[in-house]
Amino acid sequence: MKIGELSSRAGVSSRTLRYYEEQGLLEPARLPNGYRSYSDQDVEQVRRIRFLLAAGINTDMAREVLPCMVDDGSFLVPACEDLVAEFEREEAHIAERIAELDAVRTALAGIITAARSSSTRNAPK
Amino acid sequence: MKIGELSSRAGVSSRTLRYYEEQGLLEPARLPNGYRSYSDQDVEQVRRIRFLLAAGINTDMAREVLPCMVDDGSFLVPACEDLVAEFEREEAHIAERIAELDAVRTALAGIITAARSSSTRNAPK
DNA sequence: CTTGACCTTCACGCCGGCGTCAACCTTTAG
């Protein structure tokens, strides 16, 4: 399929697909006229990429991680076991980030309930 | 106190403090020689700013929100109760983000354990 | 033949929170 079709099937812009290629995350074949030619698996690949990016993993990281993933990223290709340490650090990093966000969320929730109880005292609607 | 002292007391760079002023988040007095003169409360103010930024609130938003906060941001000035809805949206946003990260963390953990169990099968050390 | 939808490769723009010069003034210590 050409870039437009993958674009609509994967739900990302053509620019994004070209960017992913530029970053080494996709390697589409080329038609005789120079057009990019994507395979069906690239739809899955894009989903994996989006998943990683959504997690705060950058394209450099993703480039190393992607070849080690199959399905939707729930498995590791045996040959990539040496990346486990890196994965662990990344997981720790994410856990840290989650903890930060959770602290903020808790604080926000505190503000909200405090504000709400004081407002309902004055204006219970 | 001058900028250097606030910098070390608040744990942020001088550049950051000037930036906050530029964004209208701090309004230090000026000494006769032009130096910025901060009050003790500005230490708290910086903490509040950092809290909001950590919450994903940008400086424009923070400029509106800050006058409504006291303490470390755990309370709202009564007059600003209309900000509650905004905080709620922000909290939902953060919760979403946390869920995303948690999904990825889970996936990463799955990859790690899968890789580890397959490697220990071959090389139990 | 022309139109228009699609494709191609540059290549600059943008956001947001600062880092990091540069060039200069002020104050204190020796």
Add this chain to the structure above:
DNA sequence: CTAAAGGTTGACGCCGGCGTGAAGGTCAAG
């Protein structure tokens, strides 16, 4: 007097994931 350690105002840089042209080739329909 001089050096060092502060302060001041610009103003450009950076990251990362694209958006958004510009300037052109390709291809099928009318």
